Amino acid sequence: MATAFFNQFLDFLLVLLALNFFIDISFGGRQIDPKSSIEFIKTSCSSATYPDLCCQTLLGQASTIQKSPQLIAHAALNVTLIDVKSTTESMVQLSQSQLLPAKVGQAMQVCLKELSDTVEALRKSVIEMDKIKSSNIGPMVHDIRTWVSSALNDESNCTDGFEGDNISNDAKTSIRSHILTIAHLTSNALALVEDYASLHG
Ligand SMILES: *[C@@H]1O[C@H](CO)[C@@H](O)[C@H](O)[C@H]1NC(C)=O
Ligand SMILES: *[C@@H]1O[C@H](CO)[C@@H](O)[C@H](O)[C@H]1NC(C)=O
């Protein structure tokens, strides 16, 4: 009798196990309540340098980010890279479409060079972010931190280039605000990379 009961109990356990397995498979263990992902993003962004911009750019990616510190850092780097690329394009267009005052034109060339360094640094970071495993996380995060910091440096040199000469045209204002956004996005991405790194010592 005891054996029969035990067998039944075993069956019951097996069914539970199978069910658990099935749920894991069908949801890939990844389907996270969207609300909890949004909470996670808001919480993570609250420690970023520019929390509003962080939420504004990342909340739309809740389904990708889920509740992963690695994915949110990765998504923030992606967002920054995309923004730098589109700003670079508009700057190139701008410099080709109108005769700029020489000083602005010069600042723009310097800036474009630095933005291309920024794209390079971010691209390397995004690729590395994809390759992180628990065994190599230390050195990889170190690399990413170095690259993203240098990107931030390049960007600040870029805004500096437009400082001091007082041509107050729309183009210049628009360039500065674009560069500023890039710098803020980069700073946020760096903060999220640091958060992720701090989880792993
Ligand atoms: C980042 O961008 C790459 C390439 O566009 C994409 O494959 C990847 O899913 C993105 N990752 C995140 C976390 O957004
Ligand atoms: C940016 O400026 C810093 C110091 O102001 C300098 O060390 C660095 O080399 C500059 N970066 C570039 C890409 O010119």
Ligand SMILES: *[C@@H]1O[C@H](CO)[C@@H](O)[C@H](O)[C@H]1NC(C)=O
């Ligand atoms: C900026 O403009 C002021 C007058 O509006 C002028 O005195 C000054 O020299 C200008 N500065 C530069 C760097 O062009």
